[in-house]
Amino acid sequence: MDLKLTSIGFSxxxxxxxxxxxxxxxxxxxxxxxVGTSLRYGADEKNxxxxxxxxxSFESEKNILNN
Numbered sequence: 001m002d003l004k005l006t007s008i009g010f011s012x013x014x015x016x017x018x019x020x021x022x023x024x025x026x027x028x029x030x031x032x033x034x035v036g037t038s039l040r041y042g043a044d045e046k047n048x049x050x051x052x053x054x055x056x057s058f059e060s061e062k063n064i065l066n067n
Contacts, residue, residue, distance in 0.1 A: 013049070031060050031061045032060070032061065033058055033059065033060050034058070034059045034060075035056065035057070035058055035059075036056065036057040036058075036059070037054070037055070037056055038054065038055040038056075039052065039053070039054050039055075040052070040053040040054075041053075
């Protein structure tokens with residue numbers, strides 16, 4: 001089987017931070033922190049766009065800290 005290498009050019013259209021918070025009261029340096037991650041993808045063939053949406057959550061024994 002003969003494979004041909006193909007280059008795909010791309011450009012970065014946009015980066016945005018839709019929500020961000022620092023909550024020091026909910027953070028305990030000596031406690032256990034659980035980190036959760038969520039990724040969503042979308043594509044628009046007509047406009048030749050691919051989107052990636054990420055979400056992170058941080059949970060300590062005191063609070064849930066979301067981003």
